[in-house]
Amino acid sequence: MKFKILAFLLTAAASVTLLAFGLFRGEFVKALVNGALL
Amino acid sequence: MAFLRRRVYQALGAVLPNAYVQGFLSATLYQGPLKGVCTPLFNCYACPSALFSCPIGTIQHFAATGKVPFYAAGTMAVVGASVGRMTCGTLCPFGFLQDILYKIRTWKGRLPGWASWLRYAALAVLVFLIPALTHVHWFSRLCPMGTLSAGLPWVTMSGSIRAMMGSLFWVKIGILLLFVTSSVLVKRPFCRAACPLGAIFSLFNRSSFLQLAWNPDTCTRCGKCQKICPVDIRPDYNPTNPECLRCWDCTRCPSLKMTTVLTRNPFGLPGMAEGRGAEILPGTPAG
Numbered sequence: 001m002k003f004k005i006l007a008f009l010l011t012a013a014a015s016v017t018l019l020a021f022g023l024f025r026g027e028f029v030k031a032l033v034n035g036a037l038l
Numbered sequence: 039m040a041f042l043r044r045r046v047y048q049a050l051g052a053v054l055p056n057a058y059v060q061g062f063l064s065a066t067l068y069q070g071p072l073k074g075v076c077t078p079l080f081n082c083y084a085c086p087s088a089l090f091s092c093p094i095g096t097i098q099h100f101a102a103t104g105k106v107p108f109y110a111a112g113t114m115a116v117v118g119a120s121v122g123r124m125t126c127g128t129l130c131p132f133g134f135l136q137d138i139l140y141k142i143r144t145w146k147g148r149l150p151g152w153a154s155w156l157r158y159a160a161l162a163v164l165v166f167l168i169p170a171l172t173h174v175h176w177f178s179r180l181c182p183m184g185t186l187s188a189g190l191p192w193v194t195m196s197g198s199i200r201a202m203m204g205s206l207f208w209v210k211i212g213i214l215l216l217f218v219t220s221s222v223l224v225k226r227p228f229c230r231a232a233c234p235l236g237a238i239f240s241l242f243n244r245s246s247f248l249q250l251a252w253n254p255d256t257c258t259r260c261g262k263c264q265k266i267c268p269v270d271i272r273p274d275y276n277p278t279n280p281e282c283l284r285c286w287d288c289t290r291c292p293s294l295k296m297t298t299v300l301t302r303n304p305f306g307l308p309g310m311a312e313g314r315g316a317e318i319l320p321g322t323p324a325g
Contacts, residue, residue: 001302004245004249004299005299005300007244007245007299008119008245008246008247008299010245011115011118011119011242011245011246012116012119012120012247014115015112015115015116015118015119016112016116017112018108018111018112018115019108019109019112019113019115019116020112021108021112022107022108022109022110022111022112022113023109023112025108025109027100027107027108027109027110028074028075028109029074030099030100030109
């Protein structure tokens with residue numbers, strides 16, 4: 001049980017960090033440009 | 039009732055991300071700010087009515103340009119860490135289509151177990167490796183959802199695109215037909231054997247916030263859960279199976295229940311807070 005919670009917390013923290021770093025690098029705009037270029 | 043509710047969610051998952059109807063009327067693509075948002079489902083952003091981006095297309099774009107897709111991967115990881123593969127089971131329009139096609143009454147077969155590894159190969163080779171080496175979005179070029187929701191409408195609507203049709207278009211049509219016809223015979227062949235987005239979400243099923251709990255004390259191993267499972271698995275053998283779409287159809291059985299990692303006693307049984315069945319057990323076949 002504790003292992004499950006720990007695994008979730010680590011996964012969630014890593015995921016949010018990844019997303020925040022991507023947003024910080026302005027990748028939202030790059031995704032938008034890619035979508036618009038099609 | 040829960041089954042019908044899932045059909046409603048699936049219909050919404052097909053309609054809402056494709057709410058830009060004007061795209062079909064004016065033969066243009068939506069290019070507003072929502073296009074920067076990656077939806078956690080398989081929905082082609084080249085569809086004339088698409089409001090959002092396809093996460094796989096975005097990841098490929100970054101791979102093809104030699105960059106790491108932190109934003110798209112992060113979005114998928116946040117969704118995966120929250121609900122695992124649930125968007126595949128409840129929202130994905132291509133999954134919905136396969137579910138409906140499987141309802142056609144005819145001979146039914148089973149996909150071999152090893153086929154599930156193919157979707158990881160599709161993710162690694164067609165989404166990352168080949169686009170990085172060739173700078174071409176090869177998965178998107180062959181994607182059956184892209185052919186269905188973007189290729190066919192654009193060829194129908196635009197004479198200039200029709201003039202550009204080459205042999206690749208017919209390869210795409212062949213791939214689409216392969217998955218459409220095989221969906222009548224086996225449960226969700228694309229989701230299980232080819233979907234790279236499903237491969238990403240599969241990695242989170244073991245550690246996601248939402249979990250499937252199984253009660254070994256009440257389970258009779260009757261196998262009915264496998265019959266109603268849209269991906270033909272036995273949730274009682276392994277509730278954290280990476281194949282599981284978290285559609286919750288099997289929770290019609292009282293031995294299976296939707297729960298969270300924080301729930302200590304999902305079935306509310308006395309004296310089981312720390313004991314057998316209290317946790318989300320990685321079950322093993324009886325005998």
